[in-house]
Amino acid sequence: MCDDDHGNGLNRRALIVTGATAALTLGSVTFASGAAIPASGAQETRTVRGTLPTGSPDYVYVPVEVPAGVRELKVAYTYDRPSVPAGTQGNALDIGLFDQYGTGLGGRGFRGWSGGARTEFFVRADDATPGYLPGPVHAGTWHIALGPYTVSPQGLSYELTVTLTYGEPGAAPRPVYPPERAKGRGRDWYRGDCHLHSWYSDGRRTPAEIAALARAAGLDFINTSEHNTHSSHPHWASEAGDDLLILLGEEVTTRNGHVVALGTEPGTFVDWRYRARDNRFGRFAREIRRAGGLVVPAHPHATCIGCAWKFGFGEADAVEVWNGPYTPDDEVALASWDATLVASVRANRAWLPAMGNSDAHRDPDAVGLPQTVVLADDLTREAIQDGIRAGRSYVAESKSVSLTFTASGGRAEHAGIGERLRVDADTPVTVRLEVTGAPRCTVRFVTDQGTLFTGDPLPVGGAGTVEWRTTPAYAAYVRAELRHETAAGPLPGALAAFTNPIFLGDAEQ
Secondary structure (H helix, E strand, C coil): EEEEEEECCCCHHHHHCCCCEEEEEEECCCCCCCCCCCCCCCCCEEEEEEEECCCCCCCEEEEEEEEECCCEEEEEEEEECCCCCCCCCCEEEEEECCCCCCCCCCCCCCCEEEEEECEEEEEEEEEEEECCCCCCCCEEEEEEEEEECCCCCCCEEEEEEEEEECCCCCCCCCCCCCEEEEECCEEEEEEEEEEEECCCCCCCCCHHHHHHHHHHHCCEEECCCECCCCCCCHHCCCCCCCCEEECCCEEEECCCEEEEEEEECCCCCCCCCCCHCCCCCHHHHHHHCCCCCCEEEEECCCCCCCCCCCCCCCCCCEEEEEEEECHHHHHHHHHHHHHHHHHHHHCCCCCCCCEEEECCCCCCCCCCEEEEEECCCCCCCCHHHHHHHHCCCECCCCCCCEEEEEEEECCCEEEECCEEEEECCCCEHHHHEECCCCCCCCEEEEEECEEEECCCCCCCCCCCCEEEEEEECCCCCCEEECCCCCHHHHCCEEEEECCCEEECCCCCC
């Protein structure tokens, strides 16, 4: 074993000058090089230490000079967690790996990311730690990527231990991906959860466990969304079936918000190493769409560091308004999304559909709480995406809750969720909501003016039909909310379900 010390070689002034979103590359970790390759099974280990001050760049790269003949590269790391005053952030250090192709934005050299979920990982041709990509360990300069998520006032001291094992590489596995079609019911309403985490990022469940929970929750489709890695994509094929469509994606986890890449082509990696001020998100949003995916900002008003969405919604195909058990930040997200509907009406432009997903990581997180219920032509990747993009969907807390939401005019005109009822401005319109599975919940109809109708609580059986009459002149759109009984004074109860809007009148009105 050989020790090295990055020590205090980091120049604090240089860190400040380069800016938080810049990257810093430290001195190399080198191994013995010579004409003779060590015997098969031989190992070499190097340990390096260093300290990152507050104000460090978002990503710090430690080069590792990998010689020829290496079968496996293994990295273990630790860092200190000193006590900090109340209200001050402590240390948190993420980690990942790039191979000999480098660390350039776009990720050609990307070999894996585990964030803060693991303290060690390995890669070799035939296998890799979950979150990392198997493949040959070629000679060249590799890079360990450190992401100082938060740094305490005392600084962040770390230790990296890199172990190389020599020998013949194993055979690289041939990836097999889930099919893009399941046995659907033709044009129908399909239930899905598009934000889930397995042990391939910071979740604790296997793909098999998630698939079983999805089936138990009555889901027809799910989307994989590991943080900053696509390493899980080849591990879902055995969990798909006629009854469960599995889409592939990623949760692109930047320092200015998270976005779900929903239903991309198998093997698609989307880089995350930028902030809103870098003006790079548009490039990667277009990359997601070129790969056949949807761009869905996740939990836009979440309170965790780096979680709130700062990139704007100009590149979004939909937005995750409800994330997991209903909380105050979901209520803020719902109100903010409703404001985008008002803006789209005012400017006569495209509107942004809403979704809901569980973001389930581990027990007791419930897969399918909530779930997006999509009207699609069939149970295929393309049809589900079309339904989400068009806003032909509602969000429900479980498979027990079902809604039918329509608007009709005086001459048999009819529109459903995500559609437009094209009638004159003064035409009487009947809005109708049919509900099952929501005992004691209250129906609210929300328009561009706000909540214009609140019904009586539904019976304990949970089923009921509510009608309301308006005109396009009075309500440019109507959407429905289903609320649980109020828990605190005048505040509305938690959502049991909500719909995307039905627009009323011609767009020019």
